[in-house]
Amino acid sequence: MRLAAGLTQEELAHRAGFDRNYVGNLERGKNSPTVDTLERLARELDIQPGAFFAYSR
Template identity: 55%
Template sequence: MRLRGIVAKNLRRLRHAKGLSQEELADRAGINRNYVGMLEREEHAATIDMLEKLAEVLEADPVAFFEASDISA
């Protein structure tokens, strides 16, 4: 799996773990909901700054976006 896919799956996993919709996450991060969807569908690659912002909202370590274990397709 490509790194973009790993980040996408972890973003979705972390968002679901917090019980947030794409719209709620986007609102809290100050970004467009469509952008969150694009990240989760691997249509766009997030910058490091964006990953830091998303991690802050999700109360997660930014490194969690890159963990490849326990990720199912």
């Protein structure tokens, strides 16, 4: 979703107020996001938070 939005990890992290390493760890499944984290990321990706659960690679 981040790539489809044309954002780097650094850009998304900055916009959502996170560290780039944290976003990378989320993408690799090394961290589990809170609801607040999902909402912040969804807002920056211009998607509904529930879209994270429907997305498949």
